[in-house]
Every structure is written in structure tokens, then in C-alpha cells.
Amino acid sequence: MYQMIALYLTIFFEFLLALAFAFVYGESKRTSEYGPIQTKGYKIRKYYFFALVATMGIATILTLDDLPYHSAHAKESATTETKVVEVTGLQYYWEMSEDHFTIGDQVEFIVTAGDVTHGFGLYTEDLELVAQTQAMPGYENSVYYTFEEPGTYQILCLEYCSVGHHVMIKEIVVEPKGGVENGE
Amino acid sequence: MESSIHPLAKKTVIYYLMTTSILLIFMMILGVIMLLNQGEMIQISPEWFYKIMTAHGIGMVGVAALGGTSIMWYFLSKYIKLRPSIFLQNFTLSLIGIILIVIAIFGFNFSDAWTFLYPLPAQSAQFYGVTGPLLFLFGVLILGVGYLIMYAYLAARLIKEYGGLGKSLGWDYIFRGKKGYGPPPAVVATTMVVITNSTAVIAGAIVIIGSIINILIPAISMDPMLAKHLTYAFGHVFCNATIYMAVIAVYEVLSHYTKRPWKSNKAFLIAWNASTLFTLMIYTHHLLMDFAVPTWMLIIGQVFSYANGLPVMVVTAYGALMIVYRSGIKWDFASSLLFLAMFGWVAGAIPAIIDATIVVNHVMHNTKWVPGHFHTYMGMGVIAMILGFMYYFNKKEGSMKHNHFDTFSIALYFTFFTGIVGSFLYAGSMSTPRRWAVHMPEWVLSDQIGAISGIFVVLATVLITVRFFTGLKGVGKTT
Ligand code: HEM
Ligand SMILES: [Cu+2]
Ligand SMILES: [Cu+2]
Numbered sequence: 001m002y003q004m005i006a007l008y009l010t011i012f013f014e015f016l017l018a019l020a021f022a023f024v025y026g027e028s029k030r031t032s033e034y035g036p037i038q039t040k041g042y043k044i045r046k047y048y049f050f051a052l053v054a055t056m057g058i059a060t061i062l063t064l065d066d067l068p069y070h071s072a073h074a075k076e077s078a079t080t081e082t083k084v085v086e087v088t089g090l091q092y093y094w095e096m097s098e099d100h101f102t103i104g105d106q107v108e109f110i111v112t113a114g115d116v117t118h119g120f121g122l123y124t125e126d127l128e129l130v131a132q133t134q135a136m137p138g139y140e141n142s143v144y145y146t147f148e149e150p151g152t153y154q155i156l157c158l159e160y161c162s163v164g165h166h167v168m169i170k171e172i173v174v175e176p177k178g179g180v181e182n183g184e
Numbered sequence: 185m186e187s188s189i190h191p192l193a194k195k196t197v198i199y200y201l202m203t204t205s206i207l208l209i210f211m212m213i214l215g216v217i218m219l220l221n222q223g224e225m226i227q228i229s230p231e232w233f234y235k236i237m238t239a240h241g242i243g244m245v246g247v248a249a250l251g252g253t254s255i256m257w258y259f260l261s262k263y264i265k266l267r268p269s270i271f272l273q274n275f276t277l278s279l280i281g282i283i284l285i286v287i288a289i290f291g292f293n294f295s296d297a298w299t300f301l302y303p304l305p306a307q308s309a310q311f312y313g314v315t316g317p318l319l320f321l322f323g324v325l326i327l328g329v330g331y332l333i334m335y336a337y338l339a340a341r342l343i344k345e346y347g348g349l350g351k352s353l354g355w356d357y358i359f360r361g362k363k364g365y366g367p368p369p370a371v372v373a374t375t376m377v378v379i380t381n382s383t384a385v386i387a388g389a390i391v392i393i394g395s396i397i398n399i400l401i402p403a404i405s406m407d408p409m410l411a412k413h414l415t416y417a418f419g420h421v422f423c424n425a426t427i428y429m430a431v432i433a434v435y436e437v438l439s440h441y442t443k444r445p446w447k448s449n450k451a452f453l454i455a456w457n458a459s460t461l462f463t464l465m466i467y468t469h470h471l472l473m474d475f476a477v478p479t480w481m482l483i484i485g486q487v488f489s490y491a492n493g494l495p496v497m498v499v500t501a502y503g504a505l506m507i508v509y510r511s512g513i514k515w516d517f518a519s520s521l522l523f524l525a526m527f528g529w530v531a532g533a534i535p536a537i538i539d540a541t542i543v544v545n546h547v548m549h550n551t552k553w554v555p556g557h558f559h560t561y562m563g564m565g566v567i568a569m570i571l572g573f574m575y576y577f578n579k580k581e582g583s584m585k586h587n588h589f590d591t592f593s594i595a596l597y598f599t600f601f602t603g604i605v606g607s608f609l610y611a612g613s614m615s616t617p618r619r620w621a622v623h624m625p626e627w628v629l630s631d632q633i634g635a636i637s638g639i640f641v642v643l644a645t646v647l648i649t650v651r652f653f654t655g656l657k658g659v660g661k662t663t
Binding site: 002003004005006007009010013014017018020021024025027028029030031032034037038041042045048049052053056059060063064066067068069091115116117119121123127128129130131132133134136137138139140141142143156157158159160161162163164165166 | 408473476548
């Protein structure tokens, strides 16, 4: 979801930017005195400055509230237990204490590394990146994800870790509720 | 007031620019090879891919730094007398560094990326031998030392001429209400770069020396998190400094062409002071996915990355628009490249700022989105400034004139560079990871678009470089 927001916002702002540059280019062949242009330009700049600060302020307020660093979601719904999964990244494979889940599972991945720094990237079946954290030797990072769709997910390595970086893929399976594995 | 540049410094500018342009073409070809491989149009081994990636990364950063340095030195010489031997020593040490790096990568298979994230080089040293990592780390260190010597000299000169680095950053005008204009923009920008980049290089030197010691004596190790902080304090600031050096050409050339003054008024000085501070603070946006870093530090990373967009957007780019507006400016290679470069810088800052948002970074960090934004402000920003300066230099110091051919090359360059960065950003929005030698079928189309765009960018750069070298002949005659 955030990927699409990022893409469209970028296109939107870059379009505005291109318009501004094209406009000034179009006006560049005419000449008039710089003094009045500066006076007017500085006035416009004030509004422009406040508009930018306001945009950034709003973005900050909207986004700082839902940081991925703690299990905000897990605490909200105290009825379900959080499954704890230990993950270790090694050249060039992932060790996980569990790799089969059921829909609705809230999982805390406790991620570390055994040799060099790797990156734990959780991808859906459609290859959309939905969560990540760094896997650094000597550190444990907890990243939370609740599985809502069944399918084969993949862990891809997201920190360059030498020549096998791109083969560091692990599949994990998420079954529908009452699926085959549960036998109910 | 204006003193002319020392003949040896002028010659050294030529050395810098020749090296920059030739290296640029080679590094771009490496970039195209990577895309051809990811796009499954050619096949190279992963070992080769990652060697090429390492060479392209460090090589391009070197290109931007050399080009930026030559711009800074050239224009700063107009305002303060500089000793050309320092300029030449930086060039020499850079060359030695580059040679060691090339030997490390292609002779001893070093492929741990230009960010050499600890403990990766030490790990590789165990498997593939210590020579590669050591040569690479020493190469970068020597390059850094060259810069450190140059910055120390520039700091000494600025202090001598202006009475302190605070003064050459215009503190008298900001805090003490002094009226009029501050030091020339070239001086203000140089001060900013001296302060931020010396800090960066020292941070880099510490982590490099730490890595070297760890390779030689594995019992002595570093904390990987501390090492990462130092690495990005170095890498982030060093890359940013290339823009802040190169932008001096925009100030100088656009004001020259429009015959309008670009002076350091209060807003200008405040902007540059803010950049100085923010540039040093925001490298933590590279660690947003290191959850072990204290959250307040990461929030600073987000908030000040936003704020760091303001100086360029509100003062520098806006200033470029204002100075050009109804100025009757003559558009030639230099003025149009520098104008477009300001567009490129801001266009790259936009996706960068969006990615510095923690919740966005959570699903876009280390995807192709990242090369997407930095190729925009490096390729269409810094490099465009450097190419613009190359033309300007030949025109000012020689007898080069713009022709239709140049209009074509510039249009070609910008059109297809937009193709490259567009394909990267699109790939990033599809979650394509960065630094993957082999791509999944879903990602291949964007790589092919990038590769084809890249071929045309190489072509445009070759045309621009050929014109630069032919133009240099005129410079020889007038010296
Ligand atoms: C023809 C133009 C260019 C092409 C085709 C190109 C292509 C590429 C590709 C394919 C990558 C690796 C992407 C990945 O992670 O999968 C890359 C990385 C990079 N490029 Fe370029 N590039 C070009 C120009 C530039 C320029 C002008 C600069 C800077 C001045 C630059 C700096 C870098 C850096 C710093 C990296 C990061 C390397 C790493 O991840 O370790 N590139 N480029
Ligand atoms: Cu990896
Ligand atoms: Cu950065």
C-alpha cells in the first residue's frame, strides 16, 4: 500500500516541479528588471515555504503514529496470542524456528544473523514486500506481522551479504483456517 | 576583487575533468551491464555482477567527488588565493586510491560493495583471502586522506581570510544583525562542505581502520551497529557533499549568464547553515530498519530528512528559478545543463524524502526505489552540473561555442536518464530488491527498459565527452 502512495506522490510532486521549471523556461526569453521580480518572488516564497512546512508537518503527524518498531497491533487485540518465531540469517540461507502458519496468526519474528548483516524481507505470494527488519549479528530485532491471506510467502534477503545474496530465499506457507494441516 | 586562477590550478582542473569524464563513461557501461544481466539480455556470473556493482558504486561516487572538487576549486580561486599544489595532491592521492581499488576488485575479487558493511569484508577475507579487502580499504582510506588534507588547507585559508568558519558561514549576518550581503556563495558552500565532509571522512577513516585491524587480528572486533553508524555517517555525507560542491557552478554560471547578482542574503545564509547541521544529523535514515537503534534517533532521521529538503527547495532551486525568470538568458550547453540539474536535484529529493518516512521505509528500504532516487539527484543533478561545468570551462577558458549537436546530446541525456530512474522507481514500487544479481521474471521488464535507456545515456555521454575533449584544444592555446 505505502509503495503505491509513494509512487503516486512522487509522480504528483515531480509533475508540479516540472511545470514550475517549464513555466520559468517559457518566460526566460522575455526580459524585465530583477528588482521587482525579487520583491514579488520573495513574497511568493513565504507562502511556498509555509505550504511545504505544513505538508511535511501533516505527513509527520500522520506517519509517526504507527511505527513498526513495537507491536502496537498485537497489544490492541489481546485475545489472540502472538506466535514467537526465531529467525537467523546466514550466508546464504534462513533458519526459522517455524515456517508454517495459519490465517489470523500474529507472528513476532525475532531476527538476528550468524555471520554478517542480512535483511529480513517478508514478501507475499504476489511478491509485495510487507514487512522488513535488519538481521545484524549480535542484535535481535522484532518485527510483527499478522497473516491475513493464505499462500506461499517468501523471505528475501534485503541487505547485501556477498555473492549469494540473491539466493537467500525461504518459503513459508500460510494455510487457510481449518485447512488441510489442521484437519478440521 | 576577482583574482584569476593560477595556471597550474587551471591545468589541474583539466586533469580532474578528463579523469571524471572518462571514468564516468566506463562506470556507466558497467551500470548498463548490470541492467542487461538483471533484464536477462546477457548473462554474467553473480561473482562478476557483484564485482561490477562494487566498482560502479565506488567509481561513481569518486567521479562525483572529483568533478565537484574541481568546480569548488575553480570558483573559489576567484575569491581567495589558493595553493594549487594542494589541489594536485588531492588528485594524486585520489588516483592512487582508485588504482588500489581497481586492483582489489578486478585482481583480487573484492565484491563487498562500496559500503563495505562490517563485518562483511572480514568474513570475505576468511574465504577469499585478505588481499582484496585490504587493498580496497586502503584505497578508500588514501582517497579520504587526500580529501582531509585538502579540507584542512581550505579551512585554514577560510579562517585566515574571514576570521573563522562561523564568519564564512555568515553568522555575523544571521546572529549579529550585520547588514548587507555575506561572503560569496562559493565561500559559504565551501565552508559547509569542509565542516560536514571532514567529519564524514574522519568517521569513515575510523571504521576503515577498525575493519583493517579486524581483518589482520580477528580477535579485535567492532560492534557491527557502531560500525554501521560510522559507515553511513561517512557514505551519506560524502555523497551529499558532492552536490554541495557542484552547486557552486549553478550560482556562478547562472548569475553570470543572466547578469543578475546571486548574493548571500540572510535567507541564503540560514539555508546553508541549516544544510550544514541537517546533513550531519540525518544519516540515521539509513538505519531506520535497525530496530535496535533508539527510536528517538530514528524519528530525528525522519523529521530532519524532511527538513533537509527545505534549503534546496526553498532557497537554491527557487533562487535558480527566480534568477532565470524573465532574464533573457542565453540558453547554451552550460546554462541549460545547470538549470536542468537543479530540476534533477529536487526531483531526486522528492522520492528520497518520501522514503525517509519510517512507515514507507519499512516496505521500500533496500528496494530499487533507493537507487531510483539517488540516480536522479546524482545522474540528473550532480553529473549534469559537472557536465555543464565542463562546457563552461571550455567556453570561458577557451573558445568553445554551443551548436545544435549539443542541444541534441543534452536532450538525449536527460530523456533517457529519466527512463533509467523511472524504471528504477517503478521497480521499487513493485518491491524489487536492490543489489540482486538475478531477478525474478516479474521484475525483468523494468530492467530491460532501464538497460535500453542506459545505452542511450552512454551514447549521449560519449558525445558530450568528445565535444569536451575537442574543446580543450582551445584552452591550451589561451594559456
Ligand atoms: C548509464 C547510467 C547508469 C546506469 C545504467 C546505472 C545502473 C546502475 C545499476 C543497475 C545499479 C545497481 C542496482 C541494483 O542495486 O540492483 C546501480 C547502482 C549504483 N549506481 Fe548507477 N547507473 C548509472 C549511472 C550512475 C551515476 C551517474 C551515478 C552517480 C554519480 C551512479 C551511482 C550508483 C551507485 C552509488 C550505486 C550503488 C551501488 C551499490 O548498490 O553498491 N550510477 N547503478
Ligand atoms: Cu543478503
Ligand atoms: Cu542518505
